[in-house]
Amino acid sequence: MVTIGSIHGGTTHNVIPGEVKLQLTLRSYSDEVRLQTIAAIRRITHGLGLAAGLPEDRLPVVQVLEDEYSPVMVNDPALTRRVTQALRTVLGESNVFHQEPVMGAEDFGQLGRTKEKVPICMFALGTARAESVTESQRSGKPLPSLHSSLFAPLPEPSIKTGVRAMTAAFLEIAGKK
Secondary structure: OEEEEEEOOOOOOOOOOOOOEEEEEEEEOHHHHHHHHHHHHHHHHHHHHHHHHOOHHHOOOOOOHHHHHOOOOOOHHHHHHHHHHHHHHOOOOOHOOOOOOOOOOOHHHHHOOOOOOOOOOOOOOOOOOOHHHHHHHHOOOOOOOOOOOOOOOHHHHHHHHHHHHHHHHHHHHHOOO
């Protein structure tokens, strides 16, 4: 997924700017797709510049800021099975379900990319009113996401449920069932 997050160019409506800067966000479900997409952006922008007749020194420049991206975050399958079972035991079978991958960016994924290959498992905690969840399922309209201005978690029971879930996960991992 490519999102244009920022466009800067020119100082007024009636003067063609000498330079325009586009800032993109690129998200993917794998490192391979990310690299393929970057290569495609480079090919396409270069080709467009040539097609427009730009001189070599004015062709688009694509800069990838490696320190400003979050790589794909992948849960360790074995750890995820263990944590999921611990959550089902504590929260109930019907309250724990599989979520399809999302295109969010999360620094937590870096922990699984260390040279030690630390197994990771990230899970989401539902924090909406039951009525809102039912309405979302009925209408197909998604609930507000974490960074939405409409996101309004219920402090109670969200905090207690989160503490129970994290405690169950920790006890499972520590072998202290």
